Amino acid sequence: MYQYDQYDHLIVRERIAQYRDQVRRRLADELTEAEFLPLRLQNGLYMQRHAYMLRIAVPYGLLASKQMRMFAHIARKYDRGYGHFTTRQNIQFNWVELEQTPDILTDLASVEMHAIQTSGNCIRNTTSDPFAGVAADEIIDPRPYAEVLRQWSTFHPEFIALPRKFKVAINGAVEDRAAIAIHDIGLTVVRNDAGEIGFKFMAGGGMGRTPIIGSVIREFLPWQHLLTYTEAVMRVYNQHGRRDNKYKARIKILLKALGVEEFTRQVEAEWVDLKDGPETLTTEEMQRIIDYFQPPAYKQLEDSDVVAAASAQTAGNKAFANWINRNVKPHKVPGYAAVVLSLKKTGVPPGDATAEQMDFMADLADRYSFGELRVTHEQNIILADVEQSQLFALWQEAKAHGLATPNIGLLTDIICCPGGDFCSLANAKSIPIAAAITERFDNLDYQHDIGEIELNISGCINACGHHHVGNIGVLGVDKDGSEWYQVSIGGAQGNKAAIGKIIGPSFSALQMPEVVDRLLQVYLRDRFEGESFAECVARIGVAPFKEFVYATPIAEKGGRLVGEDEYV
Structure with a gap:
C-alpha cells in the first residue's frame, strides 16, 4: 500500500501546526465560531448535536493494521470507545473534545493518516472497489x-x-x-x-x-x-x-x-x-x-487442495457454511479468498466498531491477511488475502468477537448514517429504525430465503445512507415537528444503477418494520425465479407494492395511523 513521501509528511505536519494554532485562538476567543468554521472543516471537524465529530480519511478504503490500531487508540483515549465506518470508506469519531483534536491529528500523522479534505467544498476522499487488486x-x-x-x-x-x-x-x-x-x-x-x-x-x-x-x-x-x-x-x-x-x-x-x-x-x-x-x-x-x-507474497496453492477440507468442515456445520456462503468472496489467486467482517450484528448500529474490535481486526489482518484491511462503502471491513485453509480458524475467532454475522448482502446488512442521534442536519433518527428492522428480521433462514437485498437508511435528504439507490430506501423527514419516514423502492447500485421511486405517504418509526415486511411479502409473492428485488420492481412497477402496503392501516402504539392524503 502507499507510503507517505517527504511531501506528504511535510504537508500534514505543517497543516497540524497551523490547525493547532487555530484551535488555540478559538479557545481564547480570538476567533469567532463563524471565523473558525471553515478552518475546522478543512480538517474534517464538524459540530454535531452533542459534541464535535472528526472524520478521518481512509484513501480508497485501504488500511494497514497499525492504522486500524490507531483508530482503536483514538476511540479509547479521545472518544467513547468506538468509531463509525462510513459510506465514504472513512471513519468518524462522534464525541471528541475540541482542545484534543490537534493531538488526535498528531497521533494520526504518526501512522501516515490525516483528516484533510474530509469536509468542506473541495474534492473529498476518492473511493474505490474494496476488492481492488x-x-x-x-x-x-x-x-x-x-x-x-x-x-x-x-x-x-x-x-x-x-x-x-x-x-x-x-x-x-x-x-x-x-x-x-x-x-x-x-x-x-x-x-x-x-x-x-x-x-x-x-x-x-x-x-x-x-x-x-x-x-x-x-x-x-x-x-x-x-x-x-x-x-x-x-x-x-x-x-x-x-x-x-x-x-x-x-x-x-x-x-x-x-x-x-x-x-x-x-x-x-x-x-x-x-x-x-x-x-x-x-x-x-x-x-x-x-x-x-505490488501483490503480497502469496503461497503457491491450488483451490483443489483446500476444497476438500473446506467441504468437510462445512458439511456438519451450518453456521460455518452460511458464513462461507455470504461472507467469503472469490479471489483471483488460487487457494485464497477475501473475507468480509460484518459490522451489522443485531443490536449494534451499522458501521460501528468498538476499540477492542478494531484492535482485534488489526490482529486478524496481521495473522491472516498480510497486515491489510479494507473499508467498504457498505460499512463493513474486508480481509482481502486469506488462505482458504485458514477460513475455519478465522471464522471461529471473528464469531467470538461479534464480527461473523453471515448477512453480507442480505436484509440486515443495512447501510445507515448516524442520523438524528448525532447529526445536526438530520430530520430523524436512523439507528433506531435500523435496529427495529434488524430485530424484526433476525432470522437468517428467512433472510436467505429472501435472497440478496439492499436496505439503506438516511436521516436527512443529504443521503449519507445512500437511500436513493437502496432496493428499499428509507429517508427520515420532518412532518409537523415529528420524525417520519419516506420509503422508496427499486433503487440499485452497480452496473444497473437506478434511483428508487417513492411509494407514497410517510410512516412513523413504529410502523417501519411492518412496512418492510409488507414490501417483502409482495416481492416473495410476485417475483420470478432468480429475480432480484430491483428487477421485480422494474418489471411490475411500484403500484402492487403500494397497494399492499397501504391496503390496511399499520397500527402503532400511542400514535396515529398513516394517512393517504399527503406526501412529505
Missing part, C-alpha cells in the same frame, strides 16, 4: 490511479473553494463495486479495441435533494489524461457551478441545466489547453505509484 473480474487494479487522484487533489489551489463538495469514485473491474454512477465523477477502467487501458468517464451523478445517475461524457479516455481531463471537468464546474444556492450547487445541477452535449463540449474545449500539459501522466510516474501496490 484481488477481484477475479478486475481489468486492472484501480488503486494506483486513486492514489494519483488523491495526490493531485490534495490542496489543489484551484479547487479548495468549489461551489459545493465534490466526490470521485473509481472502479477497475467488470462489476461496479464502487457505485460510480452516483458520484460527481465516476470512472471505470476499460480497454479499447487495441487493448489499451483507459477510462469510461461519467459526470454529474449524485444523491441528495436531486438524485441523478451520472452521464457518460467520454467513452474512452487514455489513462495518460486522467488528471488533465478531470481538471477540465473541474474547471467548467468551478467557473459555472452555482454559488447562490447550495441546494443547486452540485455539478449534477450544472450538467442537467447545460445538457450532456453542451457540458461535454465545454469540457473538451477546456481540455484543449491541458491535454498535453505537465499533468499528463507518464509511464514512469505511474510505475512509481504502481510499485506501492
